[in-house]
Amino acid sequence: MKLEKGGSKVTDTGAELGFTDEQLRIRVHHVGAFADFGAIGRLEIFGDDIEWIGYDAQEDNLAGNKRLSKHFVLVNKCIGKTNSPGTFNVMRSLGASSILPSAPSAEKYTWVFYHGRPLVRDGETLIWGEHTRVVKEVPVEINTLDHLVENGDIPQIDFISTDVQGADCDILLGASKTLLSSAVGVICEVEFAELYSGQALFCDTQDHLRRHGFRFCDFLTRQDFNTAPYPVELQGKGFFTVSEALFFKNVSELIGDSPTQSGANQRVVRCLKLAAIAVVFDQFDYALGVLRTLQGKYLLSLDKLASRTNIKYIKLLRDLVRSADEIEAHSPPLYYELGRWNVGTDVPKKSSGNRWKVGLYLIERLFLMAIRIITKGNAPFYYTPISKVFHAYGLVDIAKAHDKRLVMYLLGMTYPAKGRLSIYRAKLISLFYL
Numbered sequence: 001m002k003l004e005k006g007g008s009k010v011t012d013t014g015a016e017l018g019f020t021d022e023q024l025r026i027r028v029h030h031v032g033a034f035a036d037f038g039a040i041g042r043l044e045i046f047g048d049d050i051e052w053i054g055y056d057a058q059e060d061n062l063a064g065n066k067r068l069s070k071h072f073v074l075v076n077k078c079i080g081k082t083n084s085p086g087t088f089n090v091m092r093s094l095g096a097s098s099i100l101p102s103a104p105s106a107e108k109y110t111w112v113f114y115h116g117r118p119l120v121r122d123g124e125t126l127i128w129g130e131h132t133r134v135v136k137e138v139p140v141e142i143n144t145l146d147h148l149v150e151n152g153d154i155p156q157i158d159f160i161s162t163d164v165q166g167a168d169c170d171i172l173l174g175a176s177k178t179l180l181s182s183a184v185g186v187i188c189e190v191e192f193a194e195l196y197s198g199q200a201l202f203c204d205t206q207d208h209l210r211r212h213g214f215r216f217c218d219f220l221t222r223q224d225f226n227t228a229p230y231p232v233e234l235q236g237k238g239f240f241t242v243s244e245a246l247f248f249k250n251v252s253e254l255i256g257d258s259p260t261q262s263g264a265n266q267r268v269v270r271c272l273k274l275a276a277i278a279v280v281f282d283q284f285d286y287a288l289g290v291l292r293t294l295q296g297k298y299l300l301s302l303d304k305l306a307s308r309t310n311i312k313y314i315k316l317l318r319d320l321v322r323s324a325d326e327i328e329a330h331s332p333p334l335y336y337e338l339g340r341w342n343v344g345t346d347v348p349k350k351s352s353g354n355r356w357k358v359g360l361y362l363i364e365r366l367f368l369m370a371i372r373i374i375t376k377g378n379a380p381f382y383y384t385p386i387s388k389v390f391h392a393y394g395l396v397d398i399a400k401a402h403d404k405r406l407v408m409y410l411l412g413m414t415y416p417a418k419g420r421l422s423i424y425r426a427k428l429i430s431l432f433y434l
Helices: 038-049 145-150 168-173 176-181 202-211 261-280 284-298 302-307 312-330 352-375 385-392 396-410 420-433
Strands: 026-031 050-055 072-075 084-091 110-112 125-127 134-143 159-162 185-191 214-219 223-225 239-249 335-337 340-342
Touching (some): 026 038, 026 261, 038 050, 038 159, 038 185, 038 239, 038 312, 110 223, 145 176, 159 168, 168 202, 185 202, 202 214, 202 239, 239 261, 261 284, 261 312, 284 312, 302 312, 312 385
Parallel strands (some): 026 050, 026 159, 050 072, 159 185
Antiparallel strands (some): 084 134, 110 125, 185 239, 214 239, 223 239
16 A cells, blocks of 8 residues: 655755755654554644654554644554564453463553553553453454565654554564664653563663664653552552653764765754654753754754745754854853852852852742733743743743753752652742743
């Protein structure tokens, strides 16, 4: 099945740059599109800059998926590590269905609801053996992502996202060529104990991705499982069992010498996509490092590119770099001094001789915050320059987190807060970011 371009308009961004809007569009491939696209759905903020391709082994499961933009395709295929016949196990809970059977060792694992635990409804208790009881076996044809790309059935893969109940590493094994040639990031569900028979664990996934030039970045979710369905008063904290893991391509793997102009252009485009995705996941320093490396090696002008493209994330990167240039012009990088990290001249240091500067800075911030609350202003004009850029492009949560970290640093607090007093102080600060 060939995927259509969906009427995508190709806009020339300048012959000297060699990029088109079509080439700059980020293609996200999400396997396990049972209801949504999971954490990578954060990229929805970029609108038509993103092309979404979702896969599920059961066609009925695709029906309820949210359409994220006009560049949106759902594919009824089972994805794995080989091109071969297989069996898809439809389980009592449809979201737990998998090409792998449930692990007998996990039959009594229990997920007890506590207030604030995500993804579980009030009063729900999940017992793994019942949750994954097979109600139907469906024969399927398993395909690898590499095979589908080589056959022209799917477009280029820039980002791989998976939520396939134990078979996530299998999909990455079947995408080894793609991980080397085009993908700049991965989000995949990982387990730290077997929930499905024969499944790979986090260490296996990390090893495979590291061999293909990826670095682990963050765990985006957390699920703790208890070992047996004892009464609640007999339960402990539980074992950290399931998470979504975020990986980014190492910059050194993307930046290199290329014998052709087209090869160099491909490297530049991949770096731009990586930087944009990193920003959305609150990894701005990493994104800035990618862009600085690009500008140094390829003399890339983000100003020129942004003026000739309709791609939103390119304009975001341009504005972030402009703000970063202004900050770096009068503020040297962090340095190490007597076991304490300090910053340059534009933000007051925490040393005793500059405490009054810290106080004045924070009073000014609190005053501006109060004006905003009184006037019911929507734009947080009290933000620092970088946070203002985030907010202007709809990255409100990133703007708040970025600004809050700076304020906590100036107050001499760790981020995230540690200790009862620091946690209370952090909660008080959070009131200004509602």
